Amino acid sequence: MKKMTTLAKVLAFALTAGLTPFTSVHAQNRQGSENSIKDFPKISFTSVMGNFNANFSGRDITPDFLVNHLGEWLGTGTDHSYRLVKKNKDELGITHSVYEHYYKGVKVMDDMVMLHEKEGKLIYVNGEIISDINLSPKQQPTLQKMRAIIISDLNAQGKITVSNIEEVITKVNKGRSAAVYHTSKVEALSLKPLKAFTYYIDNESGTIVKKNSRIHDVDTPSQSSTYYKGTQSITVDSYNGQYRLKDNTRNIHTRNGTNLDVDTVNGGIISVEEYISPTANYTEDGTKPPVEVHWAMKNAYDYYMTRHNRNSYDGNGSKIENYYNFDFGGMAGGANAAALDTPLYGGIVCMLYGNGKIFNGLITYMNPVVGIDVAGHEYSHLIVSRNGLGGLNYQGESGAINESIADMLGTAIEFYSGNNPNWTIGEGITTASIFNPSPSPYMRSLSDPNNVNPGPQPDTYNGTHWANTANPDENNDYGGVHTNSGVGNYWFYLLSQGGSGTNDIGNAYNVTGITIEKAEKIIYRALHQYMTPNTTYLDAYNATKQAVTDLYGASSNEQQQNVKAWYGVGIGNGVLSTKEITKADDQFRIYPNPVKNGVFTIENNKNNTSVEIYDISGRLIKSAQKLDKGTNKVNIDGAKKGVYLVKISADGSAAVTKKIIVE
16 A cells, blocks of 8 residues: 655645654653744755754754654654664764654654754754655565565576565655555565565555665785785685685685575575685685785775774674675676675675676676775675665665765775775776777776766766666666766765866866865765665765764865865755755756757746846846746747856745756
């Protein structure tokens, strides 16, 4: 059963008085709260999935008082409750509390409210919340039926495992609205071809309403030969009179994944072989790729331990397992690398690396997929999924941000290694083939996302090369997650190194870099304290602003460069302000941009709205034109080529300014 909710309804519920407030678990009487809750800040919603934030700084409000009136503030009724699932105090003295949202006792997937306090007073609140839910519980499909549904969807040839079934309320992005369903959450895994998903099956209709990929693509010192980085220092393990690629201190184990399989009875990975050497120093050509992986993981572990005080990917010292020479099946074959992270069989967490060959090893499509930035990227996916807030869903904008953070931190690991670091991902892996005789010498570029063949990325939000995020699935890279990550990548580069120019929407930017060491602290903190599963780029903007405020101050140079860097990629206005931006695209849409033939369209979702046009110097060139709700044509025939500002004003709302380019 589904229920549709729009952003307008979310806002209406959030601002409606007369609803019943909550403690952390259940409803309580509202009496006596009217004179105090009016001091709560207005909620800023940034997406139809319920992403929101509110600045409590200077309001002298305690966390307990907000929790006791949370339902009234968020606009949820008596069927809703909130449960405290996490509370910790960080190294800056800020305490973070996370409450999950339940409807009629059933968890609302991805919904959470995060309270951030210092010295007993709230400073910031953010999260995801859908308040407009009206569902009745439905009987779950049988395990046999759910298995049949998933097998049909996977279309896999080999063994498929279905397990870990949980009843949840699931929300699905429908563009300008969100739908909610009473569902069964199910984990599924296939090894040939490699596929692992979390499925959400509607209990009423038996259809798949959503699915998230679970694939994000005694010690002895040794001087061993890597594939790309020459001879490097690693740690190996004495084993039956020989040596294997195992680092007991860091708990890293690198093995041969050629015949990798899963033990369906006892759990865990089986049928793998060790890479053996008669001496501690690996020098043979056949072991250079796995040695590269082993060395990369050493650097990844040391980076996170040194820079972020994180012991292994989960912070608990868990084993870091790597498998080289894995065949991903299908067209990919060995031309891929991935992080596999599934709770099935007691939890399987590992990284898989291909040899670059396809069609059963007959054709070399690329060199071994084992570079330090690639390995660091895959390892960082495991960090993202364990941010303590549900990770970042691997589709649409949240999936692109997931990929981008993996690129950012993978690059940070390469810089930490000190071994000829650079701002590209996968240099040396691409090679000429019958499929692409002239590829770029790297897979992605953080400093120039547009300049990649194949697969150019956007460096501007909704700019050139931006991929459509609607209807994400396997056929469109889950809404362009490996494409739209270029926007976050370029922000990270600008913040670290600086740069200037004019982006695809006409923003002229000039950023002074603050160093990669500071930039990596900002994104790591934003990920772990302020990002929810359906984070958009606007939410990432707000998350990094709050992270910079925590680390360096609200009006610091670091904050100034942060907002300038986001402006450089098309988000925000590039200046510090006490009022945060809101997601204009949810209410207004302008196209085509660039404008040709002097006419463009504004799609308007609000009443009592008007538009004015200014040139870049601020001179009014078109007086206010009333906009109808719906589609409006705006004529600026006669305007010279250049950049113009479109100011859209609506009663009761802050004006929204967008840039257009006239050709």
